[in-house]
Amino acid sequence: MSAAGSGSEPYGAIANGAVAVTGDRIIWVGPEAELPSDLEGQAGRILDAEGGWVTPGLIDCHTHLVFGGDRANEFEMRLQGTTYEEIARGGGGILSTVEATRGASDEVLYETASARLATLIAHGLTTVEIKSGYGLDVETELRMLRVAKRLGDEHPVTVSKTLLAAHALPPDFAADRTAYIDLVCSETIPAAAAEGIADAIDAFCEGIAFTPEECERVFTVGADHGLPSRLHADQLSDLGGAALAARMGARSADHLEYASEAGARAMAEAGTVAVLLPGAFYFLGEEQAPPVAAFREHGVPMAVATDLNPGSSPIASPLIAMNMACVLFGLTPEEALTGMTRTAAAVLGFADERGVLASGAHADLAVWNVGHPAELSYWIGGNPCLAVVQNGVVR
Ligand code: DI6
Ligand code: FE
Secondary structure, eight states: OEEOSSSSSGGGOBTTEEEEEETTEEEEEEEGGGSOHHHHHHOSOOOOOTTOEEEEOEEEOOOOOOOSSOOHHHHHHHHTTOOHHHHHHTTOTHHHHHHHHHTSOHHHHHHHHHHHHHHHHHTTEEEEEEEOOSOOSHHHHHHHHHHHHHHHHHSSSEEEEEEEEETSOOGGGTTOHHHHHHHIIIIIHHHHHHHTOOSEEEEEESTTSBOHHHHHHHHHHHHHTTOOBEEEESSSSOSSHHHHHHHTTOSEEEEOTTOOHHHHHHHHHHTOEEEEOHHHHHHTTOOOOOOHHHHHHHTOOEEEOOOOBTTTBOOOOHHHHHHHHHHHHOOOHHHHHHHTTHHHHHHTTOTTTSSSOOTTSBOOEEEEOOSSTTHHHHOOSSOOEEEEEETTEEO
16 A cells, blocks of 8 residues: 655655554554564554555544535525525525524434435545534524534544534524624533533624624633634635634634635734635635635645535535645645645644544544545545544444
């Protein structure tokens, strides 16, 4: 096999490499010819990748995997010319999924999300972030996070859970925006934190969602409860979301199609990662791509994620998201792979722990039937994943 992720070659490639694992950890990575003989002798099980490639398991750091229903009807409307924003302002969009999610039992939410998660895992995924945000009332937000937790308990995947109560203004608060933010700050965040079912907090900063000031309030209360922040920023317009995320010390700013040069510079200084979501750009037929050249110039790390959700990115494939990041945003296949592994790990607080092939890291690996790692971003459809190792267990 060859391994991507640790050597000094492009892709960190090691030709004819070997990875040794004990328990849930990698204990050695290098050329097979240099594998210490005691390690080889002790091996309880040898997995031969037969000339394929081994990479870190893929990490999807931005999904809305748990939701009720679908929005195929809105897809038809958009194809007739109605825009995503018009649908949202008319009470559809996120709010139609909120209605379907509130009406779905825990079991239905779990089963439908399980099917989507199984597809991701089959395509080499070992870690996934899952957001709430389709409940908006306290109880349904908590239900979504509990379902996300159960998905991680019952599937071979590490789940990171993000509270996105500030995703849209629920209809019952249409006349009083402040009252909804008050509810999020005084009840939803404390309840999720007390139950230990949120690892981070997110907000949607946009004309159809929340203002920078409202997002800032939510982040401040999140931080009081020990939750790092993420931001849906500058997706449809430039409200200064990138700079806001940087100022708040957010782990990431996500989408960023309309982010400014100044926003990119602020993110670089703050160490805020740019999470690129080409699936939403593609599916909404957007025309302005995120400022990738500015991110590169200023040294903003770029992650790539699916944004898997029923409204703007119904894409249950990390590999197709990587392909889109290359074709639509001009990333190199190497940047796309790093964006779905090492950089995605950093967004979730797993820097150096996951998303790398390195001694001491979790043994999360994907084995691929490809001759070169650029193929992971190249094929569309099909599935070159031969095997997944998650926390040291072959799945
Ligand atoms: N931006 C997105 O792309 C998703 N949420 C967000 O804030 C879309 C959510 C949806 O349309 O259901
Ligand atoms: Fe999103």
